[in-house]
Amino acid sequence: MSAFNQSRSRVIRLIFLVAFVIIIAQLFYLQVVSGKFSQLADDNAILRKTVYPPRGLVLDRNKQAILNNTLTFDLMVTPSQAKGIDTAFFCRLMDIDTAEFQRRIITAIIKNKSFRPSVFEASLPPQKYARIQENIWRFQNGFYIQERPIRSYPFNAAANILGYIGEVDSNYLKKHSEDGYQSGDYAGMTGLEASYEKVLMGERGMQVLIKDNFNRIQGPYEGGAMDVEAVAGDNLYSSLDMELQRLGEKMMTNKVGSIVAIDPATGGIIAMVSSPTYNPNYLTGTERRKNFSDLYTDPRLPLLNRAVNASYAPGSTFKTLQALVGLGEGVINTRTTFSCNGAFYGCGSGKPMGCLDPGTYYLTSGITHSCNTYFANVMQRVINNPKYPNVDSSLRAWNNYMYAFGMGHRLGVDVPTEQKGNIPTPEYFNNPKRFGPGKWGFCSFRSVSIGQGEVTATPLQVANEMAYIANKGYYYIPHIVDSIDGGDKFGLLDKYKTKVIPINLADSIFEAVHDGMQGVMESGTGRGSKVPGIVICGKTGTVENYANIKGQLVKQPNHSFFCAFAPRENPRIAIMCVVENSGRYGGTYAAPIVSLMIEKYINDTLSKARLARVDALANTNLIPPLMLQKMKAKDSLQRAREEERALKNELKNIKDTLQSDDNLSEAEVKDRKTKDDRQPKDSPNKKAVKTDMVTPEKQREPVGNKKDTARK
């Protein structure tokens, strides 16, 4: 029998062999062919923890930190470990309900998976932090507190310059795909935080840790050999003078506009005020999200940096540049006179440009008294200069002067969102939609000669123009950051170190303009803003402007402009101020503000009388009527929403408490509520607030009438 079946031993060997070959083939596939398992194993066991270095600081010219770091505490959750905790107790500690708790856990899982930690609540307020810290042991593993450095702004000022950091979104990640950001990281979104992000962020470190199947950290991987040390962000030394900045912000309270002050010798920006502004610390703490949306929807646009992102017709301040062009082109000299009999009639009698004081003017007195006719004549001569074959080329020549003066193009300042401003070009007029080739001449754009019409400039450009004139023919690109701790590794500051001499004009030309501008302060339109002991050269501007309301251009109150530099010899400050829609003249609001700024900067102090002036200016409310309207509209909308929310809560409470009243409809509840409202309760003011909320179906009730009375 055994002999008969001997061959079967071979079959059995074969079966064994085949089984082993199959196993080895699968092992070969798993271990040699397929590479994905190594990756999966790393995902399982290796935690790459980013180590965030502290961001760099920003210091002002007196080396005080104006943008700093402080610590805040985040409550972190690892959803897979958070099971089985006393949820009710936890919710009581956190002041949330269980539904909110569930919602946050689910959000955390979606964001980061259940076994990785996510933020449960960012920036715990101090009281909550204390409560949680005391009880955190009850929620071990599931929850822990993580400290995170946040930005702080010790001066509560310069919000728009310094900017803020925010969580990066997918768009940002796409744009900066090579810089190693991950979702959840913070990066500079505006201001210097954004422009110098590379410098401020430092270099992230990496800790490679090993974890077990419960996601518990077991220690460094390979003894920490693969860790990368984090390098702190470098500090920025800025040219800002925080004292001056705060003075400017104070004077601009309840005004729309900006102030830009530049050190002409370096191009360093000493102050850059954009008003209305906001407290930058609003965008760092717990309430960041809410505050941001408030600021974002505020009709006063506090997040807009008007100093670089708003452009205005420069008005009469533009005459200084027209004078430079006229002298540069040789169409006038300092002894050229033009007379004004009440208006400029050089273009016929169609729509003459008025002039304030009739008389005969030299260039200097033309600037001093801001004579429109004088500069209309100057520009007419430039455009109709027989040296050029046609208006195209003469306007082009004029353009080149303007570009050289920094108009019509971005200067390249180191705060984002800079606007170009506008200088009218031949192409623009040649456009058939405008005039078409050959169908235009000086008279088509004569208002440009006095800085109205097609010409616009940003406050920064106007201030830079002052620096250019003060320096008699050169400027440095305006910038806020002078130097970087540890050197300028990315070459960000190179362009700010080069003197820009765009065009050669004789010193005498500038002297003539300086004379006129000095005259403005001594006997001209800005004489009310003299500062004893300082020779200031200034120029006022009163800018007519229109708002587009439902397709119609409606004239708005004038902008008040003033630009100046001081002292005339060895200038230390070039400055401009615009107060939007203030009505009145450039000399009324902008000039005193500028003179106070100059005095503060040069004398380092203000006399008592002058301080009173500061307070008076700060207390002047010049918010334009259009903006006031929008604010009111927004307020009432917001109140409407709040009221609705309150109503809903009320509804819920009533439903919760009155179990028997199952059929209570929303309308009935509303009814009850209005009855409540009619009871005299609080101050009349509050009542007015509530009546704002009246919904249409209730208008027949007497409450509707109250509304009108309350408004009056």
Add this chain to the structure above:
Amino acid sequence: MNQRNPAISKGIDWSLAGIYFLLVAIGLTAIFAATYKEGDPVLQSFLKFKTDYSKQFFFFVIGTVIGFFILLTDSKFFSATANLGYVMGIFFLLLVFPFHSPVKGTESIIKMGAFNFQPAEFCKIFVALALAKYLSRPETDFSKIRSQLIAAGIALFPAVLTILQSETGLALVYFAFFIVMYREGLPSVILLIGFAIAALIVATIVIEPNTLAIILTALAAFIAYIFRRQIKRRRSIFTKIVLFWVLCVGIQRFAVPYIFKNILQKHQVERIYDLFGKDNPYLKKGESETAEESKKIKESGSSYNVRQSKIAIGSGRVLGKGLLKATQTRYDFVPEQRTDFIFCTVGEGFGFTGSFVLLGLYLILLFRIITVAERQRSTFSRCYAYGVAGVFFFHIAINVGMTIGLAPVIGIPLPFVSYGGTALLTFTILLFILIRLDADRQMVLR
């Protein structure tokens, strides 16, 4: 021959003994790698037998001592006491039912003092001996169906008892004894039918029921077409084809669903379906849980084990990560890695090279056992040797297969390597009895 061997070492197959020591050494290393934590005092805990590797070493020492005594025992003892041993084994298996200890997931363990004691594990020894004894009886004519049935009964009776103890995995091992029967003349047809049924069951799981029924019908029609001439001559062939078709479709449509629904437990069915990457379709309506719940089951259940085990083994690549640098096995990602999933430690720590060496060692062991079996003069020794080969083969193939996703997770240990006292002792005794019998290979045992 001469029964009084002056030296115990005479006739011993040193290659088997050598492989045994190698495998145990590999096992101890693997258990050490899987359970050692940074900073454990190795020597101290080793001496106190507090760690798994020291316990395993302790069992290894006991095993060697028992092996030594086995080598001192007269080979006749084993054939003489085979039937008695079988009865004793069954007795212990029955003893489990009233006296099993409350260990979760199984009802197969008796606690005796400090020792856990699993009759289902070591009963294999008695079955191997008893089956060999039965097959080697001069009056047994294995070509008769009756003898074949008795032999199958001897092998499968303990399996039935083991299933009743919720140890399906251990029970399946008893099917390994069909290798012995095959060697002794069990008709190949039976094995073929066995494979065919296995293939049909797999097809039932993988292929949608109606599609499979159509395929089977088409197959039957095709066969009938091929044999159309013969069918014309003899109608019975056609009847046979039809009957065969009915049987296949019956298994597919009724038998398999019945077994999955009513006989096997839910988690077992789940594991079988996991193996083929399918969801268990036999859940009752009320149990058809939400997606999240089923995911939970998946994550905690066997498919999680297999996934983690594949990750661990796959991440070992060609050369492995090194003994104590294996992140997956060191930080408990693979459950049960000391015991059923010990192969992961080898796969991750020593890579394809290490796995290949270990499997090579096992294959040499199996082939060596077959060589040893074929040189026996006595049928008893030969049958016993094939029994040992079968049991080892089944354990190795299924255990390694389940760690790499080729076999369902049925929780059986890897011989000599997995942590576990009973298993190590059982395998040691199985092997040493074989060595002892082989030493007396010239003798004819009855």
